[in-house]
Amino acid sequence: MIRTRQFKLGPMDNFSYLLWNDDTREAVVIDPAWQPEKLAEFMEKEKLSLQCVLLTHAHPDHVNGVPFFTAANKDLPVYLHEADHFMLPSKPPVLKHVTDGEKLEAGSLKITVLHTPGHTPGSVCYQAGGGVYTGDTLFVGQCGRVDLPGSSAEALYDSFVRLSGLPDGAAVYPGHSYNGDKSTFGVQKEYNLYLKLARAGRREEFLKAVR
């Protein structure tokens, strides 16, 4: 059984996530930031063994907890799309690239990578255990900002077209608590303006709405 836990941390209502296999106790952490010790405490209490760190993108509010884990284990792999490497404040000892469609195996955990540029060039979503960890690409009822260095509204549209094809039953686990903490693709296809426009192929309206 795959389990997940959401941690709301820091001054910007960021979410860090733990994902683990209940039987093997193998775990991965997604976007550790602000108070990584909270994740470590939980892992210790639940006797979880950390396999790797997954980053949805390299903005500081999603990665500032990485050194906490790599200082404790210099062999810990940290995964990030290559297009976001330039934004990392410091390079982890074991930095690995993820690519679109790649299937990562972290112990017994299987995670599929979806490259979803737009908010940043290297933004990815991780699909695992019936959920999709969407970082700052897709929020509950919103989409990620595209007014930052390296952002692209056009790329975000293409990414949203892809995301609109994901199954209705898949959970949405966003990178911030904006409007809500989690949802499903079924609900977002109905109520998220940006996902609705992308799903309907209404590109010009999407581009106008995000700017």
Ligand SMILES: [Fe+2]
């Ligand atoms: Fe971001």
